Amino acid sequence: MAALQPVRGTHDLLPDAARAHRAVEARALDVAQRFGFGEIVTPIFEFTEVFKRTLGDTSDIVTKEMYTFEDRGGESLTLRPEGTAAIVRAFISGGLAQQVPVKAFYRGPMFRYERPQKGRQRQFHQVGIEILGVEGPAADIEVITCGHHILEALGLGGTVTVELNTLGDVESRAAYRETLVAYLKGRQNELSKDSLNRLDKNPLRILDSKDEGDRAVVADAPVLADSLNDASRDFFARVQEGLSALGVPFEISPRLVRGLDYYTHTAFEFTTTKLGAQGTVLAGGRYDGLVKQMGGPPTPGVGWAAGVERLAMLLADPPPAPRPLAVVPAGAEAETLALTLTDRLRRAGFAVDLGYAGNMGKRMKRANKLNACAAVILGADEIAAGAATVRDLDSGEQTQVALDALEGALDRFR
Numbered sequence: 001m002a003a004l005q006p007v008r009g010t011h012d013l014l015p016d017a018a019r020a021h022r023a024v025e026a027r028a029l030d031v032a033q034r035f036g037f038g039e040i041v042t043p044i045f046e047f048t049e050v051f052k053r054t055l056g057d058t059s060d061i062v063t064k065e066m067y068t069f070e071d072r073g074g075e076s077l078t079l080r081p082e083g084t085a086a087i088v089r090a091f092i093s094g095g096l097a098q099q100v101p102v103k104a105f106y107r108g109p110m111f112r113y114e115r116p117q118k119g120r121q122r123q124f125h126q127v128g129i130e131i132l133g134v135e136g137p138a139a140d141i142e143v144i145t146c147g148h149h150i151l152e153a154l155g156l157g158g159t160v161t162v163e164l165n166t167l168g169d170v171e172s173r174a175a176y177r178e179t180l181v182a183y184l185k186g187r188q189n190e191l192s193k194d195s196l197n198r199l200d201k202n203p204l205r206i207l208d209s210k211d212e213g214d215r216a217v218v219a220d221a222p223v224l225a226d227s228l229n230d231a232s233r234d235f236f237a238r239v240q241e242g243l244s245a246l247g248v249p250f251e252i253s254p255r256l257v258r259g260l261d262y263y264t265h266t267a268f269e270f271t272t273t274k275l276g277a278q279g280t281v282l283a284g285g286r287y288d289g290l291v292k293q294m295g296g297p298p299t300p301g302v303g304w305a306a307g308v309e310r311l312a313m314l315l316a317d318p319p320p321a322p323r324p325l326a327v328v329p330a331g332a333e334a335e336t337l338a339l340t341l342t343d344r345l346r347r348a349g350f351a352v353d354l355g356y357a358g359n360m361g362k363r364m365k366r367a368n369k370l371n372a373c374a375a376v377i378l379g380a381d382e383i384a385a386g387a388a389t390v391r392d393l394d395s396g397e398q399t400q401v402a403l404d405a406l407e408g409a410l411d412r413f414r
Helices: 015-034 048-055 060-065 084-093 137-153 170-185 193-198 203-208 212-218 230-245 308-314 333-347 360-369 380-385 403-413
Strands: 045-047 068-070 076-079 102-111 123-132 161-166 264-271 280-286 301-307 325-329 352-354 374-378 387-392 398-402
Touching: 015 102, 015 123, 015 137, 015 308, 045 048, 045 084, 048 076, 048 084, 084 102, 084 123, 084 301, 123 137, 123 308, 137 161, 137 230, 137 264, 137 280, 137 301, 161 230, 170 203, 193 203, 203 212, 230 264, 264 301, 280 308, 301 308, 325 333, 325 360, 333 352, 333 374, 333 380, 333 403, 360 374, 374 380, 374 403, 380 387, 387 403, 398 403
Parallel strands: 325 352, 325 374
Antiparallel strands: 045 076, 068 076, 102 123, 123 301, 161 264, 264 280, 280 301, 374 387, 387 398
């Protein structure tokens, strides 16, 4: 029988990788909480309609990438491919419209059937934030600034660029759509099959196409900035002014768009050149029409999602494993005392390893392998004296410490 392996596009998070993931999530949550975001945890799967309503029937995610299945009750369910739709569904079904503004943080695995490559897996992890119920640019400024602070907390502030654009309000977007469709229909014989399917339903998605022929057409397409009305220009100017006042650097990217109609105003991405083609580590925008489209009351929203795997790959110094104390009994008489002493030290807040078997030499080798900071040695002499020998495994210095004073003597190894 062939050895069992993870499913293609998935991978195990072994201890080193798990620590890097946990560091990304923990620092993101810490910063988000300082900005006033509270964590919302949604189910890992939803009714398929949650994502079909939000992502559009012609999107690649819906047509090619969603993991959808029918359960035993005949319901169509989908493993969540992204987090925003689930948060908005929770906002609606949880009756949170009476509590706006709602500021939500989320994290967890997402699922998309894509070709696996560096920084992109079929099961991947995201952290994200959403603000629901704030119409003005203050919310856009806050979510972008929060993302900037998180990347700084991860030591990535100097390696990532903020790309910024505006989609304008509904009126501006409609005007641009008309202009864009007129241009694209003049060159539709050059478009890919996927782009032809999108031409009438969501033409802005064509601007995101990776097809080389589409990209050549898009290069000469009119830009959205030329269709903005005064209100949209003012909104975007205020976002830029706020980011500049807070010291968040950004670059205007006029081709950065969002294809679905519920997106308005600000769109942004945090990108890096250190991950090859998968250079976007955090992306988001304003989606004022989404809550209504999902059946809730008209509610403005803005937020972003970030890929944990990609951020973890960028960490210069992944967090080291914690260094434990090693309790080392020498002889059968010390075994029971070592067991109770280990429990006592763990209850006092220390990380402690107690080898399961072996003589003192083998146990000390295990302590070195675990990179223990100190060994607490219990032998016949120590038992007779009601003490333990504490050996600093970095300096080699050792002292005998009374058992009832042990916690205080070990404080420096916490």
